[in-house]
Amino acid sequence: xxxxxxxxxxxxxxxxxxxxxxxxxxxxxxxxxxxxxxxxxxxxxxxxxxxxxxxxxxxxxxxxxxxxxxxxxxxxxxxxxxxxxxxxxxxxxxxxxxxxxxxxxxxxxxxxxxxxxxxxxxxxxxxxxxxxxxxxxxxxxxxxxx
Amino acid sequence: xxxxxxxxxxxxxxxxxxxxxxxxxxxxxxxxxxxxxxxxxxxxxxxxxxxxxxxxxxxxxxxxxxxxxxxxxxxxxxxxxxxxxxxxxxxxxx
Amino acid sequence: xxxxxxxxxxxxxxxxxxxxxxxxxxxxxxxxxxxxxxxxxxxxxxxxxxxxxxxxxxxxxxxxxxxxxxxxxxxxxxxxxxxxxxxxxxxxxxxxxxxxxxxxxxxxxxxxxxxxxxxxxx
Numbered sequence: 001x002x003x004x005x006x007x008x009x010x011x012x013x014x015x016x017x018x019x020x021x022x023x024x025x026x027x028x029x030x031x032x033x034x035x036x037x038x039x040x041x042x043x044x045x046x047x048x049x050x051x052x053x054x055x056x057x058x059x060x061x062x063x064x065x066x067x068x069x070x071x072x073x074x075x076x077x078x079x080x081x082x083x084x085x086x087x088x089x090x091x092x093x094x095x096x097x098x099x100x101x102x103x104x105x106x107x108x109x110x111x112x113x114x115x116x117x118x119x120x121x122x123x124x125x126x127x128x129x130x131x132x133x134x135x136x137x138x139x140x141x142x143x144x145x146x
Numbered sequence: 147x148x149x150x151x152x153x154x155x156x157x158x159x160x161x162x163x164x165x166x167x168x169x170x171x172x173x174x175x176x177x178x179x180x181x182x183x184x185x186x187x188x189x190x191x192x193x194x195x196x197x198x199x200x201x202x203x204x205x206x207x208x209x210x211x212x213x214x215x216x217x218x219x220x221x222x223x224x225x226x227x228x229x230x231x232x233x234x235x236x237x238x239x240x
Numbered sequence: 241x242x243x244x245x246x247x248x249x250x251x252x253x254x255x256x257x258x259x260x261x262x263x264x265x266x267x268x269x270x271x272x273x274x275x276x277x278x279x280x281x282x283x284x285x286x287x288x289x290x291x292x293x294x295x296x297x298x299x300x301x302x303x304x305x306x307x308x309x310x311x312x313x314x315x316x317x318x319x320x321x322x323x324x325x326x327x328x329x330x331x332x333x334x335x336x337x338x339x340x341x342x343x344x345x346x347x348x349x350x351x352x353x354x355x356x357x358x359x360x361x362x
Contacts, residue, residue, distance in 0.1 A: 033197045035302065038205060040329045072228070079221055082214055097210040113195040117206035120213075127217055128329065131224035135336040138231040139343060147266075151259040155252055163247030165296040167313040172295060174312055184293075184317040188301065189309055191318075198303035200318040205325060216326045223333035227340040 014056035021049035029125045033114065039121040043128025050133050059140075071134040078127030082120050089116075250291040257284035271345070271352045275338050282331050286324045293320035 022045075029042030054062040066074075086097040094101030099116025100109035107115070162169045170177065174185045191203040205213055261284060264277020293316055299307060301318040308314065346352055349360050 032202050033199055035199065036201075036300070037199075038202050038325070040325060044329075072224075075221055075224055079217060082217060086210075086214070097214065099207065110194060110196045113207055114197055117195060117197060117202060120206055120210065121202070124213070124217060127221060131220050131333065132336075134224045135227045135333075135340070138227045139336075139340065141231060147259055147263050150262070151255060154255045154258070158248060158251040158255060159244075161248065161251055163243070164250050164291055165294045166247070167295045167298070171292070172312065172317060184319040185312040187318050188312050188315045192303050192309065200301040200303065200315070201321050201325065204318050204322040209322065213326060216330055219330055220333040223337045226337050230340050230344050 010056050011061070014052045018049045018052050021052065022046055025049060025125070025129075029121055030118070032121055033118070039124030040128055042121075043125040044132065046125060046129040047132035050129070051136055054133075054136065066133065068137050071130045071137065074130035075127050075134065078123045078125070078130060081123030081126070085116060085119050085123070251288070254284045254288040254291065257281075257287065269354045271342055271354065271357075275335070275342065278338070279331070279335055282327075286327060286331075289320045289324050293317040 025042045025045030025048075027042075028037040028045055029039055032038040032042065050066060053065055085099070085102070088103065089098045089101045090096050092101040092103055097116075099113045102112050102116055104112060104115060166172075171182065171184065173182055176182050187200055187204050187208065191200040192198060195203045195207050197203050258281055261277045261279075261281030264280060265274055268274055268277065295313060295316055298314055298316050301315050301321065303309065342352065345357070349357055351357055351360065
């Protein structure tokens with residue numbers, strides 16, 4: 001629709017900011033046990049770092065970072081991590097999503113629950129990031145944006 | 147619409163005071179002598195999962211199946227966005 | 241009277257937000273504006289739940305070793321916070337679906353006004 005208009009300064013600023021936002025997103029996910037944070041917020045930050053490049057650089061530059069068809073498998077991986085954590089607990093004789101039964105030796109059930117929460121937070125983060133990027137990609141499909 | 151707002155504000159005057167620690171939802175025992183869930187989470191979250199952030203424990207452990215269903219919801223939302231827009235584009239081409 | 245006002249003004253603000261959102265849904269003709277009204281209504285419900293969860297002289301629900309966990313009045317109620325955390329993310333996802341459907345409608349009928357849309361469908 002509009003003629004694509006790009007300046008290298010905007011792209012340079014986005015490229016400068018994006019890795020730090022992504023690092024902060026992983027920090028929010030992994031440090032969510034000790035401070036406010038968790039999978040949803042960290043996933044939104046990861047999506048923000050990717051969408052920043054997509055908005056600033058246009059489609060051709062964005063394909064160098066994460067390709068469009070890669071978002072659906074990432075979402076499937078995120079959901080599968082969550083579901084597998086539940087199924088492993090069922091296979092070891094517990095209830096569904098009962099982290100006290102995860103097969104990691106040398107830990108008492110309370111610390112196993114700590115680990116289980118960490119695993120599913122990573123799954124949630126990946127799924128939220130992939131879904132937000134997927135919705136954006138589909139919304140701008142068909143527009144000539146560079 | 148103003149009348150509706152007035153009715154709601156009149157109804158809100160019977161709500162308990164905000165931030166009062168003696169509210170029923172902040173008590174330890176409810177009026178039917180069962181444990182109130184919020185207070186139970188505050189007292190037992192660290193003992194059960196060794197995680198200081200109680201919101202994370204409630205989200206990931208006590209209500210984990212709810213969170214799983216919610217993740218399925220956002221996954222379905224992404225798939226809907228994919229399918230609807232892809233079909234629309236094909237119809238415009240034909 | 242001052243106690244009554246201090247205890248209830250947060251509810252009044254959420255009620256005003258809810259009425260703004262409901263007005264947008266009912267009386268606006270543009271579908272984008274209707275969707276924005278839906279988002280405002282949802283935010284009002286989220287803010288109502290968060291304001292209900294608060295306690296005076298309490299800290300955030302992250303365990304501090306110096307504050308004993310036995311008295312419940314020391315920490316905010318974590319349950320409404322968790323519910324609203326999931327509700328916000330579901331809200332963003334459903335808002336994405338709503339705008340997706342609006343884009344599909346616009347590609348098909350090339351209008352977003354409600355009455356023009358009804359005329360073009362018939």
